[in-house]
Amino acid sequence: EVRLVQSGAEVRKPGESLKISCKGSGYSFSTNWIGWVRQMPGKGLEWMGIIYPGDSDARYSPSFQGQVTFSADKSINTAYLQWSSLKASDTAMYYCARHRPGWGHSDYWGQGSLVTVSS
């Protein structure tokens, strides 16, 4: 069974750093792109970008380039989304999702990680 399990809710202050995780199981983690999607409170889905865990090749949406960093550790089947200096506007639910092998639609999703940034 394919599963993506994300790390739990986080509360941080503006300016702090954060790294959240997405652990895959039940499939070949290294050879499937993982995407990250942001959903701000009460809003729609925003595609942030993707990473290929096999070689850590990452593609960012221009809206998120320079604002976040994707990484992956294929030895433990885990992808990461990282911020170096959080802003209040980063408050959102963040989802990871597997891209169907070879294609761009997302067939399995994590449960989401809620990030709250507040002073």
Add this chain to the structure above:
Amino acid sequence: DIVVTQSPDSLAVSLGERATMNCRSSQSVLFSGTNNNYFAWYQQKPGQPPKLLIYWASTRESGVPDRFSGSGSGTEFTLTINNLQAEDVAVYYCQQYYDTPYTFGQGTKLEIK
């Protein structure tokens, strides 16, 4: 970036009736080499992650009831839900995956009339 625009923003339909929602992309997402439209539909219920319903514009994901269907090509796409059930209340999103960034539409909120 390819802009994807959904309509309407919200929709109220009676149980057992048909719901129809649309998406338009700012450029064609039909890849001539494979004759596939790189277009998907997702359903998101409150408090849950999105769920893949339709890919390649019209291919139903395994386990999705056949009352859900997708159609369209190029820049115009439609999601149709026949015989609307109470459990279909959700927000529906479309997405193009023809070119990065793989943009989503803004969503259509479906309610029961």
